[in-house]
Amino acid sequence: MTVTQTxxxxxxxxxxxxxxxxxxxxxxxVFAEQGFRSGSLREVxxxxxxxxxxxxxxxxxxxxxxxAILDFRDDRDREESGIEIGSxxxxxxxxxxxxxxxxRVPGLVExxxxxSAEATSPDHPAHEHFVxxxxxxxxxxxxxxxxxxREGQLVAxxxxxxxxxxxxxxxxxxxxxxxxxxDSVDMAEETRRSLxxxxxxxx
Amino acid sequence: MTVTQTxxxxxxxxxxxxxxxxxxxxxxxVFAEQGFRSGSLREVxxxxxxxxxxxxxxxxxxxxxxxAILDFRDDRDREESGIEIGSxxxxxxxxxxxxxxxxRVPGLVExxxxxSAEATSPDHPAHEHFVxxxxxxxxxxxxxxxxxxREGQLVAxxxxxxxxxxxxxxxxxxxxxxxxxxDSVDMAEETRRSLxxxxxxxx
DNA sequence: GTCTATAAATTGATAGAC
DNA sequence: GTCTATCAATTTATAGAC
Numbered sequence: 001m002t003v004t005q006t007x008x009x010x011x012x013x014x015x016x017x018x019x020x021x022x023x024x025x026x027x028x029x030v031f032a033e034q035g036f037r038s039g040s041l042r043e044v045x046x047x048x049x050x051x052x053x054x055x056x057x058x059x060x061x062x063x064x065x066x067x068a069i070l071d072f073r074d075d076r077d078r079e080e081s082g083i084e085i086g087s088x089x090x091x092x093x094x095x096x097x098x099x100x101x102x103x104r105v106p107g108l109v110e111x112x113x114x115x116s117a118e119a120t121s122p123d124h125p126a127h128e129h130f131v132x133x134x135x136x137x138x139x140x141x142x143x144x145x146x147x148x149x150r151e152g153q154l155v156a157x158x159x160x161x162x163x164x165x166x167x168x169x170x171x172x173x174x175x176x177x178x179x180x181x182x183d184s185v186d187m188a189e190e191t192r193r194s195l196x197x198x199x200x201x202x203x
Numbered sequence: 204m205t206v207t208q209t210x211x212x213x214x215x216x217x218x219x220x221x222x223x224x225x226x227x228x229x230x231x232x233v234f235a236e237q238g239f240r241s242g243s244l245r246e247v248x249x250x251x252x253x254x255x256x257x258x259x260x261x262x263x264x265x266x267x268x269x270x271a272i273l274d275f276r277d278d279r280d281r282e283e284s285g286i287e288i289g290s291x292x293x294x295x296x297x298x299x300x301x302x303x304x305x306x307r308v309p310g311l312v313e314x315x316x317x318x319s320a321e322a323t324s325p326d327h328p329a330h331e332h333f334v335x336x337x338x339x340x341x342x343x344x345x346x347x348x349x350x351x352x353r354e355g356q357l358v359a360x361x362x363x364x365x366x367x368x369x370x371x372x373x374x375x376x377x378x379x380x381x382x383x384x385x386d387s388v389d390m391a392e393e394t395r396r397s398l399x400x401x402x403x404x405x406x
Numbered sequence: 407g408t409c410t411a412t413a414a415a416t417t418g419a420t421a422g423a424c
Numbered sequence: 425g426t427c428t429a430t431c432a433a434t435t436t437a438t439a440g441a442c
Contacts, residue, residue, distance in 0.1 A: 016425080033324055037241035040417065052418080054426045062418065110323055117320035120313055120382035121236055131383050138380070155400070165380065165388065166397045172379055173372025177341075179323035180334050185368065194369045197358070197400040219407080243435065255436085257408045265436065409442080417434070424427080 085140030088147035288343030291350035
């Protein structure tokens with residue numbers, strides 16, 4: 001695509017991008033605290049110090065903002081786990097790194113917890129997103145456990161598909177417990193502990 | 204307390220109780236689908252065929268209705284699991300019965316999933332309720348696993364407190380996966396499978 | 407016990423000035 | 425790019441008739 005730059009300075013592009021980013025972060029906070037349905041654009045706008053109409057210049061509908069947030073979150077997760085899914089034990093280690101990082105960002109954990117629960121409703125604007133995400137994630141982890149099984153890293157009798165489901169379920173359930181009482185749970189340690197009886201190797 | 208019955212027939216009591224119950228059930232449906240914060244009293248009222256003001260005669264605020272729903276749900280769970288928490292392997296079996304029953308009532312599973320996520324927010328009207336509920340539940344299951352450890356029903360090296368946390372986390376996480384795609388998961392079977400490596404006995 | 411009417415607040419989105 | 429003003433819809437809760 002050829003773009004003809006007509007007087008629009010790099011500065012204004014950068015500023016707009018920075019503004020979008022600010023809105024994105026404020027949106028994540030608000031939707032984490034109140035959920036998407038009951039979080040308001042006005043509240044998001046206030047937190048970045050602008051009017052609600054001003055916000056809608058950057059994201060033209062509330063659903064647009066949600067979509068941008070979901071993309072942003074997925075990118076971050078990929079960076080933080082730093083690994084392709086489905087790559088044997090390194091896939092599991094990547095997920096554990098993500099859990100460790102999550103314990104430093106309660107807001108993001110709350111966002112995931114609240115949005116994924118809301119999105120179980122078929123008419124929620126993020127429903128399809130979460131259905132796809134979980135199917136992708138569990139399929140990928142199943143492949144990882146299959147690879148591990150072939151390399152003798154899995155205890156006999158452990159079903160790769162079940163182990164994958166179990167690991168993801170564990171992570172989600174621990175997040176809920178952690179959000180309700182942060183001091184009581186070490187998510188990463190509990191996750192490792194629950195994997196140990198399934199593996200013949202150390203993580 | 205002495206009550207002077209002045210003309211009020213038994214029938215009208217029964218009718219009121221039945222009405223409250225109808226509202227309760229409709230409320231559970233609405234809050235399951237839309238969450239508490241964004242579910243509306245009007246919608247609940249419509250589903251039982253009455254006006255929103257009429258509903259408020261039975262539950263004088265929205266929070267009142269929520270509190271009644273939470274109590275009702277707890278009673279049902281106790282009945283359905285049919286067992287005291289903290290009683291060894293029977294405690295775990297009770298929980299498994301509850302999981303089996305839950306697969307026949309998706310609405311109740313969705314209600315729990317959505318409300319517990321919403322309630323991680325400290326200013327949510329159900330926050331204290333869920334904090335207490337989880338601490339009670341995990342403490343109780345910890346005792347159950349401790350009893351099992353003493354009776355040699357636990358594999359060596361399994362921490363009762365961790366096993367308790369893990370079991371609850373697993374159940375919650377599987378509920379989320381099940382709500383997003385009901386055909387893909389057998390919650391009860393997956394839960395049993397995840398417990399097997401921890402026990403020296405059959406469930 | 408249930409209704410209509412209404413108050414008072416909040417919501418997402420649009421129009422148009424600057 | 426941001427604002428003010430505004431619309432139309434929706435919310436919980438109250439007042440008061442029947």
